[in-house]
Amino acid sequence: MLREAGRWRMNPSDLFALVESRSSVRRYAERPVPDETILSIIESARKAPSAENTQPWRFVVVKDPQARQKLSRACFSGIYRPTQFAAQAPVIVALCADRSAFLERAGEIIQRIAFYQLDCGIAGEHLVLAAAALGLGTCWIGWFDRRKAKKVLGVPAHGEVVSLIAMGYPAEGTVPRQKVRRPLASMVWLDAWGKRYPGTDQRDSKEK
Protein backbone atom coordinates (compact mmCIF):
# COMPACT_ATOMS: atom_id res chain seq x y z
CA MET A 1 0.00 0.00 0.00
CA LEU A 2 1.21 3.48 -0.80
CA ARG A 3 -0.04 6.61 0.83
CA GLU A 4 -0.57 9.45 -1.61
CA ALA A 5 -2.30 12.77 -1.01
CA GLY A 6 -4.29 11.43 1.92
CA ARG A 7 -5.52 8.36 0.07
CA TRP A 8 -4.32 4.81 0.41
CA ARG A 9 -3.28 3.09 -2.74
CA MET A 10 -2.75 -0.60 -3.17
CA ASN A 11 -0.65 -2.15 -5.86
CA PRO A 12 -3.25 -2.07 -8.69
CA SER A 13 -1.97 -5.32 -10.13
CA ASP A 14 -3.04 -7.10 -6.93
CA LEU A 15 -6.64 -6.01 -7.46
CA PHE A 16 -6.56 -6.94 -11.14
CA ALA A 17 -5.19 -10.38 -10.21
CA LEU A 18 -7.91 -10.80 -7.60
CA VAL A 19 -10.62 -9.90 -10.13
CA GLU A 20 -9.03 -12.26 -12.63
CA SER A 21 -8.81 -15.13 -10.13
CA ARG A 22 -12.38 -14.79 -8.83
CA SER A 23 -14.66 -17.33 -10.39
CA SER A 24 -18.02 -18.78 -9.47
CA VAL A 25 -17.48 -21.80 -7.23
CA ARG A 26 -20.11 -24.54 -7.31
CA ARG A 27 -18.37 -27.25 -5.22
CA TYR A 28 -17.40 -26.53 -1.64
CA ALA A 29 -15.28 -28.17 1.05
CA GLU A 30 -17.11 -29.09 4.27
CA ARG A 31 -14.74 -26.88 6.29
CA PRO A 32 -16.89 -24.37 8.16
CA VAL A 33 -16.40 -20.63 7.74
CA PRO A 34 -15.68 -18.85 11.06
CA ASP A 35 -18.07 -16.10 12.15
CA GLU A 36 -15.17 -13.64 12.33
CA THR A 37 -14.47 -14.28 8.65
CA ILE A 38 -18.14 -13.95 7.66
CA LEU A 39 -18.50 -10.67 9.53
CA SER A 40 -15.26 -9.23 8.07
CA ILE A 41 -16.55 -10.01 4.60
CA ILE A 42 -19.93 -8.41 5.26
CA GLU A 43 -18.14 -5.43 6.83
CA SER A 44 -16.60 -4.86 3.42
CA ALA A 45 -20.07 -4.89 1.83
CA ARG A 46 -21.30 -2.46 4.46
CA LYS A 47 -18.73 0.09 3.26
CA ALA A 48 -20.11 0.05 -0.29
CA PRO A 49 -21.59 3.20 -1.81
CA SER A 50 -25.35 3.48 -2.45
CA ALA A 51 -27.79 6.02 -3.87
CA GLU A 52 -27.96 8.86 -1.34
CA ASN A 53 -26.31 6.48 1.13
CA THR A 54 -29.64 4.68 1.67
CA GLN A 55 -27.78 1.36 2.28
CA PRO A 56 -30.80 -0.74 1.30
CA TRP A 57 -28.91 -4.03 1.76
CA ARG A 58 -29.63 -6.53 4.53
CA PHE A 59 -27.80 -9.83 4.95
CA VAL A 60 -29.39 -12.96 6.32
CA VAL A 61 -26.62 -15.48 6.90
CA VAL A 62 -27.85 -19.06 6.77
CA LYS A 63 -25.29 -21.60 8.00
CA ASP A 64 -27.04 -23.88 10.45
CA PRO A 65 -27.48 -27.18 8.54
CA GLN A 66 -31.20 -27.42 9.31
CA ALA A 67 -31.86 -23.81 8.33
CA ARG A 68 -29.91 -24.29 5.11
CA GLN A 69 -31.85 -27.43 4.29
CA LYS A 70 -35.17 -25.70 4.90
CA LEU A 71 -34.18 -22.76 2.72
CA SER A 72 -32.80 -25.00 -0.01
CA ARG A 73 -35.87 -27.22 -0.13
CA ALA A 74 -38.06 -24.17 -0.48
CA CYS A 75 -35.94 -22.34 -3.06
CA PHE A 76 -34.32 -24.88 -5.31
CA SER A 77 -37.09 -27.22 -6.38
CA GLY A 78 -39.10 -27.50 -9.58
CA ILE A 79 -37.82 -25.15 -12.27
CA TYR A 80 -35.19 -23.92 -9.82
CA ARG A 81 -33.37 -27.28 -9.56
CA PRO A 82 -30.35 -26.09 -11.62
CA THR A 83 -29.13 -24.03 -8.66
CA GLN A 84 -29.55 -26.81 -6.12
CA PHE A 85 -25.74 -27.15 -5.83
CA ALA A 86 -25.92 -24.16 -3.48
CA ALA A 87 -27.53 -26.36 -0.82
CA GLN A 88 -24.06 -27.92 -0.27
CA ALA A 89 -22.35 -24.62 0.48
CA PRO A 90 -21.57 -24.21 4.21
CA VAL A 91 -22.93 -20.67 4.08
CA ILE A 92 -25.74 -19.12 2.09
CA VAL A 93 -25.99 -15.36 2.39
CA ALA A 94 -29.43 -14.09 1.46
CA LEU A 95 -28.80 -10.63 0.08
CA CYS A 96 -32.00 -8.78 0.86
CA ALA A 97 -33.21 -5.23 0.45
CA ASP A 98 -35.24 -2.99 2.69
CA ARG A 99 -37.32 -0.95 0.29
CA SER A 100 -38.98 1.32 2.80
CA ALA A 101 -36.49 4.23 2.48
CA PHE A 102 -38.16 7.40 1.28
CA LEU A 103 -35.49 8.11 -1.35
CA GLU A 104 -35.83 4.64 -2.75
CA ARG A 105 -39.55 5.12 -3.23
CA ALA A 106 -39.12 8.62 -4.69
CA GLY A 107 -36.51 7.32 -7.14
CA GLU A 108 -38.81 4.56 -8.25
CA ILE A 109 -41.71 6.92 -8.80
CA ILE A 110 -39.81 9.74 -10.53
CA GLN A 111 -37.25 7.75 -12.48
CA ARG A 112 -38.93 4.35 -12.65
CA ILE A 113 -35.65 2.85 -11.48
CA ALA A 114 -35.31 0.36 -8.66
CA PHE A 115 -32.06 1.71 -7.22
CA TYR A 116 -31.96 -1.04 -4.62
CA GLN A 117 -31.12 -3.66 -7.26
CA LEU A 118 -28.07 -1.72 -8.42
CA ASP A 119 -27.02 -0.94 -4.84
CA CYS A 120 -27.35 -4.58 -3.82
CA GLY A 121 -25.20 -5.54 -6.81
CA ILE A 122 -22.52 -3.13 -5.62
CA ALA A 123 -22.55 -4.31 -2.00
CA GLY A 124 -22.83 -7.97 -2.95
CA GLU A 125 -19.76 -7.72 -5.14
CA HIS A 126 -17.79 -6.16 -2.29
CA LEU A 127 -18.74 -9.29 -0.36
CA VAL A 128 -17.68 -11.57 -3.24
CA LEU A 129 -14.31 -9.85 -3.70
CA ALA A 130 -13.59 -9.77 0.04
CA ALA A 131 -14.39 -13.49 0.19
CA ALA A 132 -12.05 -14.14 -2.74
CA ALA A 133 -9.27 -12.19 -1.02
CA LEU A 134 -9.70 -14.50 1.97
CA GLY A 135 -9.51 -17.63 -0.17
CA LEU A 136 -13.25 -18.32 -0.15
CA GLY A 137 -15.34 -19.23 -3.15
CA THR A 138 -18.76 -17.73 -3.84
CA CYS A 139 -21.51 -17.98 -6.40
CA TRP A 140 -24.20 -15.40 -7.12
CA ILE A 141 -27.56 -17.16 -7.43
CA GLY A 142 -30.40 -15.33 -9.11
CA TRP A 143 -32.38 -18.40 -10.06
CA PHE A 144 -34.46 -19.44 -7.01
CA ASP A 145 -38.00 -19.22 -5.73
CA ARG A 146 -38.07 -15.69 -4.32
CA ARG A 147 -41.55 -15.93 -2.88
CA LYS A 148 -40.69 -19.03 -0.86
CA ALA A 149 -37.27 -17.67 0.16
CA LYS A 150 -38.98 -14.57 1.50
CA LYS A 151 -41.36 -16.66 3.55
CA VAL A 152 -38.74 -19.05 4.96
CA LEU A 153 -36.42 -16.19 5.92
CA GLY A 154 -39.20 -14.17 7.53
CA VAL A 155 -38.67 -11.18 5.26
CA PRO A 156 -41.37 -8.54 5.86
CA ALA A 157 -43.54 -7.00 3.15
CA HIS A 158 -41.23 -3.99 2.69
CA GLY A 159 -38.27 -6.33 2.16
CA GLU A 160 -37.15 -8.45 -0.75
CA VAL A 161 -34.69 -11.27 -1.32
CA VAL A 162 -32.59 -9.88 -4.16
CA SER A 163 -30.10 -12.70 -4.54
CA LEU A 164 -28.57 -15.64 -2.73
CA ILE A 165 -24.80 -15.88 -2.48
CA ALA A 166 -23.36 -19.34 -1.80
CA MET A 167 -20.06 -19.21 0.08
CA GLY A 168 -17.43 -21.63 1.32
CA TYR A 169 -13.91 -22.88 0.81
CA PRO A 170 -13.63 -24.43 -2.67
CA ALA A 171 -13.65 -28.24 -2.72
CA GLU A 172 -10.23 -29.75 -3.19
CA GLY A 173 -9.35 -30.30 -6.81
CA THR A 174 -11.77 -27.74 -8.23
CA VAL A 175 -10.07 -25.69 -10.88
CA PRO A 176 -11.46 -22.23 -11.66
CA ARG A 177 -13.18 -22.16 -15.03
CA GLN A 178 -11.62 -20.04 -17.75
CA LYS A 179 -13.51 -16.74 -17.99
CA VAL A 180 -15.35 -16.34 -21.26
CA ARG A 181 -16.20 -12.73 -22.04
CA ARG A 182 -17.41 -10.73 -25.03
CA PRO A 183 -14.60 -8.77 -26.71
CA LEU A 184 -13.83 -5.39 -25.19
CA ALA A 185 -14.55 -3.73 -28.55
CA SER A 186 -18.14 -4.98 -28.36
CA MET A 187 -18.85 -3.38 -24.98
CA VAL A 188 -16.77 -0.20 -24.74
CA TRP A 189 -17.49 2.76 -26.98
CA LEU A 190 -16.42 6.38 -27.26
CA ASP A 191 -18.96 9.22 -26.94
CA ALA A 192 -21.86 7.23 -28.41
CA TRP A 193 -23.33 3.72 -28.37
CA GLY A 194 -21.54 1.59 -30.97
CA LYS A 195 -18.79 4.12 -31.78
CA ARG A 196 -15.37 2.46 -31.78
CA TYR A 197 -13.01 3.19 -28.88
CA PRO A 198 -9.44 3.28 -30.22
CA GLY A 199 -7.24 0.55 -28.76
CA THR A 200 -9.98 -1.94 -27.90
CA ASP A 201 -9.37 -4.14 -30.96
CA GLN A 202 -5.67 -4.38 -30.17
CA ARG A 203 -6.45 -5.44 -26.60
CA ASP A 204 -8.89 -8.06 -27.85
CA SER A 205 -6.42 -9.51 -30.33
CA LYS A 206 -3.72 -9.73 -27.64
CA GLU A 207 -6.06 -11.88 -25.54
CA LYS A 208 -6.51 -14.55 -28.20
Added chain:
Amino acid sequence: MLREAGRWRMNPSDLFALVESRSSVRRYAERPVPDETILSIIESARKAPSAENTQPWRFVVVKDPQARQKLSRACFSGIYRPTQFAAQAPVIVALCADRSAFLERAGEIIQRIAFYQLDCGIAGEHLVLAAAALGLGTCWIGWFDRRKAKKVLGVPAHGEVVSLIAMGYPAEGTVPRQKVRRPLASMVWLDAWGKRYPGTDQRDSKEK
Protein backbone atom coordinates in the same frame (compact mmCIF):
# COMPACT_ATOMS: atom_id res chain seq x y z
CA MET B 1 0.09 -12.28 -3.62
CA LEU B 2 0.10 -15.87 -2.46
CA ARG B 3 -0.65 -18.84 -4.62
CA GLU B 4 -2.76 -21.46 -2.88
CA ALA B 5 -4.45 -24.47 -4.43
CA GLY B 6 -4.42 -22.98 -7.92
CA ARG B 7 -5.93 -19.67 -6.83
CA TRP B 8 -4.21 -16.37 -6.35
CA ARG B 9 -4.60 -14.73 -3.03
CA MET B 10 -3.83 -11.15 -2.24
CA ASN B 11 -3.18 -9.79 1.21
CA PRO B 12 -6.82 -9.38 2.34
CA SER B 13 -5.97 -6.28 4.35
CA ASP B 14 -5.01 -4.51 1.13
CA LEU B 15 -8.52 -5.03 -0.27
CA PHE B 16 -10.17 -3.98 2.99
CA ALA B 17 -8.03 -0.83 3.03
CA LEU B 18 -8.97 -0.11 -0.58
CA VAL B 19 -12.67 -0.51 0.20
CA GLU B 20 -12.22 1.71 3.25
CA SER B 21 -10.35 4.40 1.33
CA ARG B 22 -12.80 4.55 -1.60
CA SER B 23 -15.14 7.46 -1.31
CA SER B 24 -17.33 9.35 -3.75
CA VAL B 25 -15.29 12.16 -5.29
CA ARG B 26 -17.15 15.28 -6.42
CA ARG B 27 -14.23 17.60 -7.26
CA TYR B 28 -11.72 16.60 -9.89
CA ALA B 29 -8.33 17.80 -11.09
CA GLU B 30 -8.13 18.86 -14.74
CA ARG B 31 -5.44 16.24 -15.38
CA PRO B 32 -6.69 13.99 -18.19
CA VAL B 33 -7.04 10.25 -17.72
CA PRO B 34 -5.02 8.25 -20.29
CA ASP B 35 -6.90 5.84 -22.55
CA GLU B 36 -4.73 2.97 -21.35
CA THR B 37 -5.87 3.65 -17.79
CA ILE B 38 -9.53 3.91 -18.77
CA LEU B 39 -9.39 0.63 -20.70
CA SER B 40 -7.58 -1.20 -17.88
CA ILE B 41 -10.30 -0.10 -15.50
CA ILE B 42 -13.08 -1.23 -17.83
CA GLU B 43 -11.22 -4.49 -18.41
CA SER B 44 -11.71 -5.14 -14.71
CA ALA B 45 -15.46 -4.53 -15.08
CA ARG B 46 -15.53 -6.86 -18.06
CA LYS B 47 -14.34 -9.71 -15.84
CA ALA B 48 -17.29 -9.32 -13.46
CA PRO B 49 -19.78 -12.17 -13.02
CA SER B 50 -23.34 -11.86 -14.37
CA ALA B 51 -26.51 -13.93 -14.47
CA GLU B 52 -25.80 -16.83 -16.85
CA ASN B 53 -22.80 -14.82 -18.08
CA THR B 54 -25.10 -12.57 -20.14
CA GLN B 55 -22.73 -9.59 -19.59
CA PRO B 56 -25.48 -7.04 -20.18
CA TRP B 57 -23.16 -4.07 -19.49
CA ARG B 58 -22.00 -1.60 -22.14
CA PHE B 59 -19.74 1.36 -21.45
CA VAL B 60 -19.94 4.63 -23.32
CA VAL B 61 -16.91 6.69 -22.33
CA VAL B 62 -17.50 10.42 -22.70
CA LYS B 63 -14.33 12.49 -22.36
CA ASP B 64 -14.25 14.91 -25.28
CA PRO B 65 -15.11 18.32 -23.71
CA GLN B 66 -17.85 19.07 -26.24
CA ALA B 67 -19.44 15.65 -25.88
CA ARG B 68 -19.31 15.97 -22.09
CA GLN B 69 -20.92 19.38 -22.22
CA LYS B 70 -23.68 18.14 -24.49
CA LEU B 71 -24.39 15.18 -22.22
CA SER B 72 -24.24 17.29 -19.07
CA ARG B 73 -26.60 19.94 -20.41
CA ALA B 74 -29.09 17.28 -21.34
CA CYS B 75 -28.84 15.26 -18.13
CA PHE B 76 -28.21 17.61 -15.25
CA SER B 77 -30.78 20.38 -15.64
CA GLY B 78 -34.06 21.08 -13.89
CA ILE B 79 -34.66 18.69 -11.00
CA TYR B 80 -31.36 16.99 -11.84
CA ARG B 81 -29.18 20.03 -11.02
CA PRO B 82 -27.83 18.48 -7.77
CA THR B 83 -25.61 16.14 -9.79
CA GLN B 84 -24.27 18.85 -12.10
CA PHE B 85 -20.84 18.60 -10.43
CA ALA B 86 -20.25 15.59 -12.67
CA ALA B 87 -19.95 17.90 -15.68
CA GLN B 88 -16.51 18.91 -14.36
CA ALA B 89 -15.16 15.35 -14.28
CA PRO B 90 -12.67 14.69 -17.12
CA VAL B 91 -14.43 11.39 -17.85
CA ILE B 92 -18.06 10.36 -17.58
CA VAL B 93 -18.67 6.67 -18.12
CA ALA B 94 -22.25 5.96 -19.11
CA LEU B 95 -22.93 2.51 -17.72
CA CYS B 96 -25.54 1.12 -20.08
CA ALA B 97 -27.30 -2.20 -20.46
CA ASP B 98 -28.22 -4.20 -23.51
CA ARG B 99 -31.51 -5.80 -22.56
CA SER B 100 -32.00 -7.92 -25.63
CA ALA B 101 -30.48 -11.14 -24.26
CA PHE B 102 -32.95 -13.98 -24.14
CA LEU B 103 -32.13 -14.97 -20.57
CA GLU B 104 -32.59 -11.43 -19.40
CA ARG B 105 -36.08 -11.35 -20.89
CA ALA B 106 -36.97 -14.80 -19.56
CA GLY B 107 -35.78 -13.81 -16.08
CA GLU B 108 -37.90 -10.71 -16.16
CA ILE B 109 -40.98 -12.59 -17.23
CA ILE B 110 -40.64 -15.58 -14.90
CA GLN B 111 -39.14 -13.92 -11.86
CA ARG B 112 -40.15 -10.30 -12.44
CA ILE B 113 -36.56 -9.34 -11.72
CA ALA B 114 -34.48 -7.03 -13.87
CA PHE B 115 -31.20 -8.92 -13.55
CA TYR B 116 -29.40 -6.31 -15.63
CA GLN B 117 -29.62 -3.75 -12.83
CA LEU B 118 -27.89 -6.06 -10.38
CA ASP B 119 -25.32 -7.12 -12.96
CA CYS B 120 -24.54 -3.53 -13.87
CA GLY B 121 -24.07 -2.77 -10.18
CA ILE B 122 -21.55 -5.60 -9.95
CA ALA B 123 -19.57 -4.58 -13.04
CA GLY B 124 -19.74 -0.88 -12.22
CA GLU B 125 -18.27 -1.49 -8.79
CA HIS B 126 -15.40 -3.46 -10.33
CA LEU B 127 -14.75 -0.30 -12.34
CA VAL B 128 -14.97 1.92 -9.24
CA LEU B 129 -12.59 -0.26 -7.21
CA ALA B 130 -10.11 -0.60 -10.09
CA ALA B 131 -10.16 3.20 -10.48
CA ALA B 132 -9.55 3.62 -6.74
CA ALA B 133 -6.61 1.21 -6.90
CA LEU B 134 -5.12 3.42 -9.62
CA GLY B 135 -5.58 6.59 -7.54
CA LEU B 136 -8.66 7.81 -9.42
CA GLY B 137 -11.80 9.15 -7.85
CA THR B 138 -15.28 8.19 -9.01
CA CYS B 139 -18.88 8.95 -8.18
CA TRP B 140 -21.91 6.82 -8.99
CA ILE B 141 -24.67 9.07 -10.35
CA GLY B 142 -28.21 7.76 -10.39
CA TRP B 143 -29.94 11.11 -10.44
CA PHE B 144 -30.00 12.32 -14.08
CA ASP B 145 -32.42 12.58 -16.97
CA ARG B 146 -32.29 9.05 -18.35
CA ARG B 147 -34.49 9.74 -21.34
CA LYS B 148 -32.28 12.59 -22.53
CA ALA B 149 -29.06 10.70 -21.76
CA LYS B 150 -30.30 7.83 -23.89
CA LYS B 151 -30.99 10.17 -26.78
CA VAL B 152 -27.69 12.10 -26.58
CA LEU B 153 -25.65 8.88 -26.37
CA GLY B 154 -27.51 7.23 -29.24
CA VAL B 155 -28.65 4.29 -27.12
CA PRO B 156 -31.04 2.06 -29.11
CA ALA B 157 -34.48 0.97 -27.92
CA HIS B 158 -33.20 -2.33 -26.48
CA GLY B 159 -30.59 -0.43 -24.45
CA GLU B 160 -30.79 1.61 -21.30
CA VAL B 161 -28.56 4.07 -19.45
CA VAL B 162 -28.39 2.50 -15.99
CA SER B 163 -26.03 4.93 -14.30
CA LEU B 164 -23.39 7.54 -14.99
CA ILE B 165 -20.03 7.21 -13.29
CA ALA B 166 -17.94 10.38 -13.02
CA MET B 167 -14.20 9.69 -13.01
CA GLY B 168 -10.98 11.63 -12.65
CA TYR B 169 -8.06 12.38 -10.38
CA PRO B 170 -9.34 14.02 -7.18
CA ALA B 171 -8.82 17.80 -7.00
CA GLU B 172 -5.90 18.80 -4.81
CA GLY B 173 -6.86 19.36 -1.21
CA THR B 174 -10.02 17.24 -1.31
CA VAL B 175 -10.22 15.06 1.75
CA PRO B 176 -12.30 11.87 1.61
CA ARG B 177 -15.48 12.20 3.66
CA GLN B 178 -15.83 9.97 6.69
CA LYS B 179 -18.06 7.03 5.82
CA VAL B 180 -21.36 7.03 7.70
CA ARG B 181 -23.01 3.62 7.80
CA ARG B 182 -25.82 1.93 9.70
CA PRO B 183 -24.56 -0.36 12.47
CA LEU B 184 -23.64 -3.88 11.41
CA ALA B 185 -26.19 -5.28 13.89
CA SER B 186 -28.97 -3.53 11.97
CA MET B 187 -28.11 -5.14 8.63
CA VAL B 188 -26.69 -8.60 9.34
CA TRP B 189 -28.86 -11.33 10.78
CA LEU B 190 -28.63 -15.05 11.43
CA ASP B 191 -31.05 -17.50 9.77
CA ALA B 192 -33.97 -15.04 9.65
CA TRP B 193 -34.68 -11.35 9.03
CA GLY B 194 -34.16 -9.41 12.26
CA LYS B 195 -32.59 -12.27 14.23
CA ARG B 196 -29.44 -11.15 16.03
CA TYR B 197 -26.08 -12.32 14.67
CA PRO B 198 -23.69 -12.89 17.61
CA GLY B 199 -20.70 -10.58 17.56
CA THR B 200 -22.23 -7.75 15.54
CA ASP B 201 -22.95 -5.54 18.59
CA GLN B 202 -19.35 -5.88 19.77
CA ARG B 203 -18.06 -4.86 16.34
CA ASP B 204 -20.37 -1.86 16.31
CA SER B 205 -19.31 -0.71 19.76
CA LYS B 206 -15.62 -0.98 18.77
CA GLU B 207 -16.25 1.40 15.89
CA LYS B 208 -17.58 4.20 18.10
